[in-house]
Amino acid sequence: MKIERIAQAGSLESCDILITVEPSKPKTGIHIHLESPAVKQFGDRIKSEITEVVKRLEIQNVKIIAIDKGSLEYCIKARTETALRRASGE
Template identity: 40%
Template sequence: MLNRKGHAGTLESNDILVTIEEQNPGYGIQIELTSIVEAQFGNAIRRTLTNRAVNAGFTDLSIKAVDKGALDCTIQARMDTAIHRAIAIHQTITTATGGN
C-alpha cells in the first residue's frame, strides 16, 4: 500500500470536500458520500468521482465526499485536485526518503 492521501474543496455552499486514500489491492473504489442533494444527484456524484479515479489509474481507493450542492464541473475539479495532491505528496515523501 502506498498510503497516498489527498484532499480538496471546502464545506461552503455549492462546493464539495473530497478526501481520498489509496487502499490495498482488491479494495476497489469505495465512496462515502454525504450530500444535501443525495436523493436527486447521489448516483451522478458517485459516478463522477469513480470515473475521475479510474481515469487517473486508481483501482483501489477510499473516497469520502461531503457535498454542499456542487456542480458536476466542481466535483470533477475537486477530485482531480485531490488526486494530484495525493500524487505530489507521495512523490515528495519518496524523494525525501530515497524510496519508490
C-alpha cells in the same frame, strides 16, 4: 496513478464539495462515501462523476470521502482530480 497518502481538495462552502482521498489495500477497489443535501436526487450521479475521474487517472484502489454542499459536475470533477493528484505525490 497510485494513491500514497491522505489528501484533500475543496471546502464545505455552499456549492462546493470537500473530497478526502485515502490509500487502500490492493484489490479492494474504489470506495466512495458520500454525504449530500441532494443525495436522493443526485447521489448516484455524483458518485459516477467521481468514479469517472478515478478511472481516467487509472487508479484501481482508493477510498474517497465526499462531503457535498450542492456542487455542480465541473466542481466535483475538479476537486476529485486535485485531491487524487495531491494524494499521489505528483
